[in-house]
Amino acid sequence: MSGETGGSGDGRTSGDGQGRRSGYKPGQVYGNPAEERESGSVADVTKEGQSDVRPGRAALVGGQDLTDGHGDGAGDRGATGVAAITGRSKPKGTAKGRHRGGRRRGRKGERTVVPEAEFTSYYGRPVLNQPAWQPLNIAGYFFLGGLAGAGSVLAAGAELTGRPVMARALKTSSALAVAGSAAALIHDLGRPGRFVNMLRVFKPTSPMSVGSWVLAVYGPVSGAAALCALGGRLPRVGRAATAGAALIGPAVAAYTAVLAADTAVPGWHDGYRELPFVFVGSAATAASGMALAMSPTAENGPARSVALAGTALENAAMKAMERRLGLVAEVYRSGPGGRWMRAAEALSAAGAAGAALLAGRSRVAAGASGLALLAASACTRLGVFHAGMESSKDPNYTVIPQRERLDAASGS
Amino acid sequence: MSSLIGRNLLAGAEKDPAGDAGHGAPGAPGEHPPRVGFFTDTSVCIGCKACEVACKEWNAIPEDGLDLTGMSYDNSGGLGASTWRHVAFIEQSKPLGQAHADVGHGDMDVLALAAQGSGTHPVEDGSAANTPAAPAADGTDGDGGQDRGELRWLMSSDVCKHCTHAACLDVCPTGSLFRTEFGTVVVQEDICNGCGYCVPACPYGVIEQRPHDGRAFKCTMCYDRLGAGQEPACAKACPTESIQFGPLDELRVRAQERVDQLREAGVSDARLYGHDPEDGVGGDGAFFLLLDEPEVYGLPPDPVVTTRDLPGMWRHAGAAALTLLGGLAAVFAAHGRNGAPVRGFRR
Numbered sequence: 001m002s003g004e005t006g007g008s009g010d011g012r013t014s015g016d017g018q019g020r021r022s023g024y025k026p027g028q029v030y031g032n033p034a035e036e037r038e039s040g041s042v043a044d045v046t047k048e049g050q051s052d053v054r055p056g057r058a059a060l061v062g063g064q065d066l067t068d069g070h071g072d073g074a075g076d077r078g079a080t081g082v083a084a085i086t087g088r089s090k091p092k093g094t095a096k097g098r099h100r101g102g103r104r105r106g107r108k109g110e111r112t113v114v115p116e117a118e119f120t121s122y123y124g125r126p127v128l129n130q131p132a133w134q135p136l137n138i139a140g141y142f143f144l145g146g147l148a149g150a151g152s153v154l155a156a157g158a159e160l161t162g163r164p165v166m167a168r169a170l171k172t173s174s175a176l177a178v179a180g181s182a183a184a185l186i187h188d189l190g191r192p193g194r195f196v197n198m199l200r201v202f203k204p205t206s207p208m209s210v211g212s213w214v215l216a217v218y219g220p221v222s223g224a225a226a227l228c229a230l231g232g233r234l235p236r237v238g239r240a241a242t243a244g245a246a247l248i249g250p251a252v253a254a255y256t257a258v259l260a261a262d263t264a265v266p267g268w269h270d271g272y273r274e275l276p277f278v279f280v281g282s283a284a285t286a287a288s289g290m291a292l293a294m295s296p297t298a299e300n301g302p303a304r305s306v307a308l309a310g311t312a313l314e315n316a317a318m319k320a321m322e323r324r325l326g327l328v329a330e331v332y333r334s335g336p337g338g339r340w341m342r343a344a345e346a347l348s349a350a351g352a353a354g355a356a357l358l359a360g361r362s363r364v365a366a367g368a369s370g371l372a373l374l375a376a377s378a379c380t381r382l383g384v385f386h387a388g389m390e391s392s393k394d395p396n397y398t399v400i401p402q403r404e405r406l407d408a409a410s411g412s
Numbered sequence: 413m414s415s416l417i418g419r420n421l422l423a424g425a426e427k428d429p430a431g432d433a434g435h436g437a438p439g440a441p442g443e444h445p446p447r448v449g450f451f452t453d454t455s456v457c458i459g460c461k462a463c464e465v466a467c468k469e470w471n472a473i474p475e476d477g478l479d480l481t482g483m484s485y486d487n488s489g490g491l492g493a494s495t496w497r498h499v500a501f502i503e504q505s506k507p508l509g510q511a512h513a514d515v516g517h518g519d520m521d522v523l524a525l526a527a528q529g530s531g532t533h534p535v536e537d538g539s540a541a542n543t544p545a546a547p548a549a550d551g552t553d554g555d556g557g558q559d560r561g562e563l564r565w566l567m568s569s570d571v572c573k574h575c576t577h578a579a580c581l582d583v584c585p586t587g588s589l590f591r592t593e594f595g596t597v598v599v600q601e602d603i604c605n606g607c608g609y610c611v612p613a614c615p616y617g618v619i620e621q622r623p624h625d626g627r628a629f630k631c632t633m634c635y636d637r638l639g640a641g642q643e644p645a646c647a648k649a650c651p652t653e654s655i656q657f658g659p660l661d662e663l664r665v666r667a668q669e670r671v672d673q674l675r676e677a678g679v680s681d682a683r684l685y686g687h688d689p690e691d692g693v694g695g696d697g698a699f700f701l702l703l704d705e706p707e708v709y710g711l712p713p714d715p716v717v718t719t720r721d722l723p724g725m726w727r728h729a730g731a732a733a734l735t736l737l738g739g740l741a742a743v744f745a746a747h748g749r750n751g752a753p754v755r756g757f758r759r
Contacts, residue, residue, distance in 0.1 A: 122710030123483045125490055129617040131608045157744035190606015190626020197605040201587040205719055208609050209585035250733035258725045263612035264718050272725045276732035302747045309739055399707045402714040
């Protein structure tokens, strides 16, 4: 308690809404129900049916299309911020009450004559709080961790199979990437000066604690591998470090999926079975891209195969995840998440095609394919990040799956 | 402390979270006090926000915006770093129980009433002028329900649920969040490094990082007051005893009696929320009596602690990591040593 009051001095300025970490801003995102009332788009409903619209006087009951021709689409308009307050006595159907965008979601796209029961929310406000994570920091952390982890495995393979240029390049990129990923993580802390508190305990229930320890081991090992390769000294230490980094690398690439999934964010948690495969596929894509960009055509055969395998795994796992997510998969198809995911698909298709067809002959084509694959991986991470954030902002993604779960449990 | 071996501590019913966290079990030397909690009976909440004010004052929480939301009398919006009690306001066109919300006032001469003054006049001619007319059952109610002012306000003071299985506590990488001897969940602000992981972990949207401070804050159930044998500030300030504080076992019994009483009185919507030790978070330390679906109040209808699935997550991540390692090894094995390529893979 004492520490908290001590820190409240600068916290007093927190209400200005200017800070990047500030959350809710009235009237900006959630619409203004007073306007709904003014415009008469909200009507009253009694036991006998619906009373007529009383502009300026109607009680606030919106979200639901109660007007049926009287108002100009209260279902859509009221959805911009008025609480949909209805008893759920009838079978579920449409899921209006969306608080922004005006795009209706639901099993049925058509408006029905009888107002069906709605999934309700508290004035369209999110059930969950959104983390103050910055997209570049966290998606960058995912991307760089994947690049480093899969890169270490590729480096070891390249070294064992007589591809020294590729091995040296990937060891270097892995060491730099893990340093960058740690820097991104620390930069995203609310109190960066206290980052060592991450190593205060070891908690298997906290993926971030596990990840911190994994990074604390992997970072120095991959750094040693890179230094030995670049300096040409201590070959035995270099080999041991290369092997060690290759063994820990997959954990670095995969644990970030658990980090995202072990939250209440519907777009991440509900896909916890597939997300690790998306992430390691994306990691392999990134590492193969780096290998293609940095190594001569004489050495890049395995990298080209990995590019194909990585993009295939990433996209297949993504499709499987969307199938499992059901309604929530929308956040991976539309909005910022959808845009990044489409960019990732296009880039990975282009990169994989270039890697398969041209990268064996042309150094320039190999470089271009490699960059496309790196960009594809980064886009995937940004897409997953934004999709998760979107899914936590919309109460429907929280309420509807839970409500369906409850209904299924009570119905059976 | 009963043995922790062989038990699923991530989900399900858990009798003694404080004991499992290492505080002395009841009966043992150094025994911890009984688990305490809040029972918030929203049927008697009048939306006065005394709890919000008392919480802010006692815990010295900074101001976080005197904004008008424009949606109701709610001006704090939701729980957050600097809002540890939040009173929700919901306006509905529904009758409350068997209340006569549809009493007709159409034939009432309010100007004449006003001329009488505010005092109650002695009854002169046997008809109490101040009493509204009885519900018109004689057909005069033929105006299509225009004047039927069926309306109810739901008000509910939301707070951290102090879950039996608290996701924020489980995922905290620094050990800043901990389980107190009272079974509550508290952030140690001198340890929190502001990683923000607890924020998306909370299924209720309670904990949050404070802007410009960076650390995560939430309700402590007035840990300092509990230690001094006092009840939390919000419960102390509540004028209608909507917020009740006490040992959780007692509160659950009391809540069941109250919900039975309300249902008997015709309030069929009354239900308890967060009271069930078998639910997705193992039961809340702060639970509620609600008059409508939880989502109407901004509460998730079926919250589940995210770490319930953590073993599965680690298994899948392990499988994915092995896939990566094995897949890349297979690729290199197929390609063979450079300079002696396996035919068929090289152009």
